[in-house]
Amino acid sequence: MTRPFPPSAALLAGLLALGLTGRAEAHNTGVHRKLTDHAYEVMLMVQKEGPSQTRLPGLPLPASEKALSSADSEFPALRPWRAVNKSVTDAELKARWTAYMAEVRAALPRLRGLKGGLPKPGKPECQVDTVGWGQPMSSFEAMTLGATKKPIAGDYLSDDVDGCGIQDGWEPGGIFNHVNKGPQRDFGGTVLGVWSRHPDDEIDDVHMWIRPTNAGGLSEIKKILAGIAGAGAGVAYISYKCMLTCLKSFFGGECKKCVTDEWNKGQQQGSSAVAWVDGLVPGFGDHTSEQYVGLWHHIIALPPPPDGSATYDTLPGFHLEQAGVVGNPDGIEVGTRALADALGITVHYETSQGCQRYQVTGANDGHADSVMRGEDEWQFLSMAHTPFSPVDNVAWAGWKDFRDAGEARAARSLAGPLHAIGDATVPMHVTGTFGWGHRPFEDAIDWRYEELMFYGDKLASFHQARAILETSFIWREFIRDWRQKHGNTKDVPVRDLVTTVAQLTAVYVKQNLKEDWPFHPLMSTQYFVSKDDAVAYYMDYANSDELVRPLLVNAVAAELAFLTAASEVMP
Amino acid sequence: MSRPLLAGVVALWAFAAGAQPQPSRSDTVTSPHSLPAKPVEIGPLNRRGPDIRRVDDRARCIAIAQRQTKRPQAGRRSPAQVELAFQTALASCAGPDVPPERAAVVGAANVEFRELALKFLDGELSGPAYLAAVGDRNRKVDRARTDVAWRSALASGDADRDFVPDTLDTCPGTPAHQVTDDAGCPRRVALPRQDPAISYRRMMEQQHLMISPACTGAPTPASPAPRRYSRAPSDPGANNEGYKVAVTRVGNQPANCPVFYELAFRMSGPIRQDLPRDRLITVTYRDTEAHAATHPGEVLFRIPASSEGERRELFEQLGLYQRTQIQARAVNGDGQPSAWSEVREVKVSSSTIQ
Numbered sequence: 001m002t003r004p005f006p007p008s009a010a011l012l013a014g015l016l017a018l019g020l021t022g023r024a025e026a027h028n029t030g031v032h033r034k035l036t037d038h039a040y041e042v043m044l045m046v047q048k049e050g051p052s053q054t055r056l057p058g059l060p061l062p063a064s065e066k067a068l069s070s071a072d073s074e075f076p077a078l079r080p081w082r083a084v085n086k087s088v089t090d091a092e093l094k095a096r097w098t099a100y101m102a103e104v105r106a107a108l109p110r111l112r113g114l115k116g117g118l119p120k121p122g123k124p125e126c127q128v129d130t131v132g133w134g135q136p137m138s139s140f141e142a143m144t145l146g147a148t149k150k151p152i153a154g155d156y157l158s159d160d161v162d163g164c165g166i167q168d169g170w171e172p173g174g175i176f177n178h179v180n181k182g183p184q185r186d187f188g189g190t191v192l193g194v195w196s197r198h199p200d201d202e203i204d205d206v207h208m209w210i211r212p213t214n215a216g217g218l219s220e221i222k223k224i225l226a227g228i229a230g231a232g233a234g235v236a237y238i239s240y241k242c243m244l245t246c247l248k249s250f251f252g253g254e255c256k257k258c259v260t261d262e263w264n265k266g267q268q269q270g271s272s273a274v275a276w277v278d279g280l281v282p283g284f285g286d287h288t289s290e291q292y293v294g295l296w297h298h299i300i301a302l303p304p305p306p307d308g309s310a311t312y313d314t315l316p317g318f319h320l321e322q323a324g325v326v327g328n329p330d331g332i333e334v335g336t337r338a339l340a341d342a343l344g345i346t347v348h349y350e351t352s353q354g355c356q357r358y359q360v361t362g363a364n365d366g367h368a369d370s371v372m373r374g375e376d377e378w379q380f381l382s383m384a385h386t387p388f389s390p391v392d393n394v395a396w397a398g399w400k401d402f403r404d405a406g407e408a409r410a411a412r413s414l415a416g417p418l419h420a421i422g423d424a425t426v427p428m429h430v431t432g433t434f435g436w437g438h439r440p441f442e443d444a445i446d447w448r449y450e451e452l453m454f455y456g457d458k459l460a461s462f463h464q465a466r467a468i469l470e471t472s473f474i475w476r477e478f479i480r481d482w483r484q485k486h487g488n489t490k491d492v493p494v495r496d497l498v499t500t501v502a503q504l505t506a507v508y509v510k511q512n513l514k515e516d517w518p519f520h521p522l523m524s525t526q527y528f529v530s531k532d533d534a535v536a537y538y539m540d541y542a543n544s545d546e547l548v549r550p551l552l553v554n555a556v557a558a559e560l561a562f563l564t565a566a567s568e569v570m571p
Numbered sequence: 572m573s574r575p576l577l578a579g580v581v582a583l584w585a586f587a588a589g590a591q592p593q594p595s596r597s598d599t600v601t602s603p604h605s606l607p608a609k610p611v612e613i614g615p616l617n618r619r620g621p622d623i624r625r626v627d628d629r630a631r632c633i634a635i636a637q638r639q640t641k642r643p644q645a646g647r648r649s650p651a652q653v654e655l656a657f658q659t660a661l662a663s664c665a666g667p668d669v670p671p672e673r674a675a676v677v678g679a680a681n682v683e684f685r686e687l688a689l690k691f692l693d694g695e696l697s698g699p700a701y702l703a704a705v706g707d708r709n710r711k712v713d714r715a716r717t718d719v720a721w722r723s724a725l726a727s728g729d730a731d732r733d734f735v736p737d738t739l740d741t742c743p744g745t746p747a748h749q750v751t752d753d754a755g756c757p758r759r760v761a762l763p764r765q766d767p768a769i770s771y772r773r774m775m776e777q778q779h780l781m782i783s784p785a786c787t788g789a790p791t792p793a794s795p796a797p798r799r800y801s802r803a804p805s806d807p808g809a810n811n812e813g814y815k816v817a818v819t820r821v822g823n824q825p826a827n828c829p830v831f832y833e834l835a836f837r838m839s840g841p842i843r844q845d846l847p848r849d850r851l852i853t854v855t856y857r858d859t860e861a862h863a864a865t866h867p868g869e870v871l872f873r874i875p876a877s878s879e880g881e882r883r884e885l886f887e888q889l890g891l892y893q894r895t896q897i898q899a900r901a902v903n904g905d906g907q908p909s910a911w912s913e914v915r916e917v918k919v920s921s922s923t924i925q
Contacts, residue, residue: 030913154913155794162796162819162868222784233827235904237779248689250650321709331771334691334698337705341688344681376665380677382684385709446914447837447851447896525770529777532835532851539849 028446032422033154033193035552038453039560040111040189041176042465042472046104048179078470081477100476104560107567112146114570116191117410118156126164145188145411152190157198174454174461192563195415196422199394200296220251224259237266247342295383296354297423299390299499300432302326302506312371313360315499317390318432320383325436325519332435332524340384347386349375357397358389360495365396366486367495391429392498395420399494403569414566417494418559424502425555427509427518437523437538440531444538445548452549468557475561492565501558505551517541636660655682672726676715683708683732687748691768692775696748698768703760707750708734731755783904785827793823794909795832797897797917798869813875814889820870821858821901821909829904830858832872836885837914838892850892852885 082088088096120140121127127137134149156165170190172180180186221238225231242262246255298318303326310316320340323333339345349355355378359370370389378386398416402409423429428438445452454461478500482493509518518538526534538544636657648656659678663669684705691701711734715722724736731744733751740755752758800816821830835853854874861870874886889895897917902908 029910033913155796155910158794158910162798221782222787225782225784231784233785235781235783235829238782240775240778240780243780244689244693248693250654252650321705329702329767331698331767331769331774334702334768335771335775338688338691338701341681341684341705342692344685376662376669376673376677379665380662381680381712384684385712446898447849449914521767522770525774528774532853536849536851539851540847 028442029197030154031442031446031449032419033190033197034449034453035422035555036196036418036559037172037189037193038176038468038556039472039563040186040192041172041180042468042556042560043104043108043111043563044186044189045176045179045465046101046469047108078473081474096477097473100473100564103476103568104564107564109146110567110570111192111563112144112186112188114145114567115142115410116145116148117141117412118143118152118191118194121156121164122161123164131164131166141410145191146186148187148191151187152194154194154197156194173450174456175458175465176461178458192411192414192418195412196418196559199398199415199419220255221246221259224256225263228260228263231263234263235266236263238262295388296358296394297391297419298388298429298432299392299424299502301430301499301502302427302509304503304506312373312387313390313393314368314495315390315392315502316432317388317393318434319387321385323433323435325431325433330433330435330521330524333433336434337384340382344382346382347378349379352378354389358393360389360393360396363396363400363495365491365493365495366482367392367493367499391420391423392495392502395494395498399492399566402566403491409570414563417492417498417562417566420494420498421501421558421562422555424498425505425551425558427505427551430502430505430509431519433519435524436519436521437527437534440523440527440534441518441538443531443535444544445552447535448539448545452545452552464553468553468560471554471557472560472564475558476564479561479565490565490568492562492569494562497558497562501554504554508550512547517544517547632664633661636664651682651686654685655679658682670722672723673715675726676712676722679729679732679734680708680712683734683748690748694772697762698766698771699762701768703750703762704748707758711735711753781902781904781906783829785825786829786903786905786907789824789828789903789905789907791907792830792901792903792909793819793821794912795819795821795899795901796912797834797899797915798866799917800895800897803873813873813878813886815862816872816874816897817864817866817869818872818899819868820861824903831902832856832858832861832870833900833902834872835898835911836889837896837898838888838894839896840893842891842893846891850888852881852888854881854885 078093082093118141120137121131127140132149133140133143135143135147150166151168151170153161153163153165153167153170155161167190170187171177172189225236236259238259239262242255242258245258249255295318300316300318320333320337323329323337329337347355355373359372360367361369361372363369370393395417398413398420402413402417405413426442428434428436428441450456454464475497478497479492482496483489483491486493513519520537523534523537526537541547639656639660655678657678658681659674662674662677662681663671665674687696687701687704687708690696691698696704715725715734721736724738725734728737729735729740730737731740732747733740733745733749733755735751735753735755737743739753742751742754742756745751745755745757750758750760795818798817798819800814803813803815816834818832818834821832824830833853833855835851838850838852839848841848856872858870861872864871874882874889876886878886895917896914898911898914900909900911
């Protein structure tokens, strides 16, 4: 069973993917990239202000200077934290804040000296000096963040990237256009962002295997088509009903009849291929193995599991069988569960690196290790019955690589933790649902990201950066507390961090839950029938920007605190 | 995380508490559903054949299992029986450490889950009834995983396939897929009144799976990147008013494998107050509709004034907003999609693009 995902099986997987509603990742990948770059830009802002608290032109007091004031009104984001931590005096808070600002400043040179780990651009024409890399190709992969002279596009890692993977015209947005500008513009955040967007690209996380009865049967459909004149080079549109007939008849005679009928019916619909696609295949359906990497990107904090109930990890990861909001599946989730069983789509243990990589053992970080599973528990039943490891384990795998890499340390190892923090701020991913409006909710954030983060409003962007910085102070305190309890190590408790971010998102969702936001029982179905309408629902929802923004602020803040702490394991 | 810190961060947002999730309304029914009463007779759960037992190589093991199920005697069995034999053999192929009775239970479970799924997908079972039946089987399969005695008893015989061993079954002959208690007797199940799967079924009936033999073995399509768009000059009499959109060409697909370009537009910054804040419109083109661009790596798609449907709406809306963002992806004839490109703001070119 060493063969990878069989190509013919991709077709059947398409049926499943019709239920999985596209790539099951938290936040769209482009949003992950922007969140991480945003954290880096805030760090640049702190550095720019410097210890002398030079004011940025035309703006209120710099963030770091504001923080030196103990006046409650000038430090709003920390007010609730102070209410809980009453023993922290004004003087102590000032001292801690000043220390934190110094730590952020100290982190930047370390990060700038970190190898980006980007592979060489694939196209020969991109490996020449005229591109302006300013880096010999022989040492391209060792190019540090600080030496990166071009803004790296989010799709840099794809095989057929446009424009050598350089995003001409890139700007960091908002206040950061004034902080990070000119010929010395720092593009380190774009490199980190590329990795944050692609935590799985370098890893073969998951292969799905369709039990041979079905996979073999699928090739029968192509054989049937090959026997129809003209069908070999055409496109057949096989209806849901016909696919069911094929599955039920084990691809026998009834299947042949319905496939032939479908082909003939398709031809009668005229020559407008576009009409076919728009009318018959709304939304298409993702079905590559890449589709499935998102299965590792959940951590179920809502509802909190009763003590000791999680079978394999402290908080469970995605489990199709239990998908839904507080145990209630929507239609997409019920249907996808059935499709997984009908098709026999199963984790292929031997070729799925995620099974081993995302089970945690010997972490010694105060967070329980995973209960280890063998091949049978991963592979015997379909993916509907297979619990996946939670996303804090994905963070841990990357962090362990980064922490222990020594000279070989590169930014790519930060992909897991950074992506996981972002994942933990998405309501659907802390609830373990891929329905209930999951995909349109994420699409809406993607389309409106620049408005949400005030790209076009310098002053609002500055105030938001301050809120991010103050929030990140709380996460820094979290890491500091843990370090003190664990022998003043420089280690970073990434599993605790991701878990707590997820718990916080769950609390936030409970506090702000509306009857129809963020979870909507019909919007994932609507996404297939009319994708634009489903996305527009979330974009136009009353106060949606105000509801979503705190989640994004917290994501950036936690990533900022993580980057600062992570840099401290470097020389 | 310490509780005070969590509380502190929680309070950071200081938002008012909202509504809590409402449990589904449900009532109790005496029988979840009526199913065809005649179970498929498959005899005792299958055992591994002696030749499979000797095989360590799993790929070979699977091949042998496939051959076994195609033997002449297999032809006298029903497809369901063949499937059960095959699924059991498949579980055995996971390695020599898998006890035969475990493989038997796994094989039977996969067949049962498959049959339940097909009945649900075909509309014979409602969503709640399907979930209740799967939940019942899950509970019993889980017990068989940890309770060796139960598993052995189950593997030795379960004629009515309720996953209660015949030796412990006080209600033999229950209908197929019937929810039962651990004694094998029908159990009342509280089913939610609302069926969440109704909308799903309606939606799926509109779905089609694309299959193109020419795309067999094709790699994942490259992601097309939106480059720019322009309003073509109005040329009286030529009827060519409209927009042109340039995206990078998807070049990594086999010859004759169709490629569809899906272009999602977001328009914002309305020029009039009575317009919505945003508009989203997605249009799809087939590669055969692409026009060659002067830039070798690009293709052009047109949105002429004479367009119909979604394209016509797009044509009209593009002129009503100041800002346009585009996202694109490609899908090949086997329905295999690229990733979506990143959202890019695309400026209207001052000169026409060719």
